[in-house]
Amino acid sequence: MRNFQVMNYSFENLSEKNLSFQQVFDRIAQFMKKDPKGNFRLMVGTDSQVHSTYTRFVTGIVIQREGKGAWACIRKVTIPRQMKNLHEKISYETSLTEEVVSMFTEERKDQLINIVLPHIYKGAAFTIEGHIDIGSQRRNKTRFLVREMMSRIESMGLEPKIKPEAFVASAYANRYTK
Incomplete structure (x- = not known):
C-alpha cells in the first residue's frame, strides 16, 4: 500500500491563516476593486529548501498594484525526504506553481480582467x-533548466520570469522555506 500525501490547499499570510483558495481569490478581487485603474x-x-529529513516547498501568490502596494499569501507543502536532485526539485517547484495557477480558472481570470x-x-x-x-x-547551476521551465509556464498562458525578476519565488516564498 502506498502512502500518498494529501496536498495542503490552505493558504496563509502574516495576518490570516487557513485561507481557502476561494478566500484568497476574494482577497485579490477586493484588493483590485479598491483602485480598478491600477496596473x-x-x-x-x-x-524550496532541503532540510535534514524533509524538503519544504512554499508557493507565493502576490497581487501587486504597481507603485501602490500589494497583497500576498503563501501555501506550504512538505515532502518527507531530502529532495537533492536539482532537476527534480525545480520541476516540482514549477509543478506547484502550475497547480496554484490552474486554480485561477478562465472564469476567475475573466472576473479579475x-x-x-x-x-x-x-x-x-x-x-x-x-x-x-x-x-x-553562467554562474547559475540552474541555467540548463531555463528553457524547459519557461516553456511550461508559457504553456499555461503566463508570462514567465526568472532571476533576478522572479522575486515572488526567489525572495517572498524563499523567506518562508527556512
Whole structure:
C-alpha cells in the first residue's frame, strides 16, 4: 500500500491563516476593486529548501498594484525526504506553481480582467506572471533548466520570469522555506 500525501490547499499570510483558495481569490478581487485603474501584476512562484529529513516547498501568490502596494499569501507543502536532485526539485517547484495557477480558472481570470477592463484606456492593466527560482547567468547551476521551465509556464498562458525578476519565488516564498 502506498502512502500518498494529501496536498495542503490552505493558504496563509502574516495576518490570516487557513485561507481557502476561494478566500484568497476574494482577497485579490477586493484588493483590485479598491483602485480598478491600477496596473496589476498577479504573480505566482515557488521556492524550496532541503532540510535534514524533509524538503519544504512554499508557493507565493502576490497581487501587486504597481507603485501602490500589494497583497500576498503563501501555501506550504512538505515532502518527507531530502529532495537533492536539482532537476527534480525545480520541476516540482514549477509543478506547484502550475497547480496554484490552474486554480485561477478562465472564469476567475475573466472576473479579475473585468475589474480593470473599463479602465484600460486610462492606464489600467492586468498581467499574470509565473516566477521560477532559476537563473540564466553562467554562474547559475540552474541555467540548463531555463528553457524547459519557461516553456511550461508559457504553456499555461503566463508570462514567465526568472532571476533576478522572479522575486515572488526567489525572495517572498524563499523567506518562508527556512
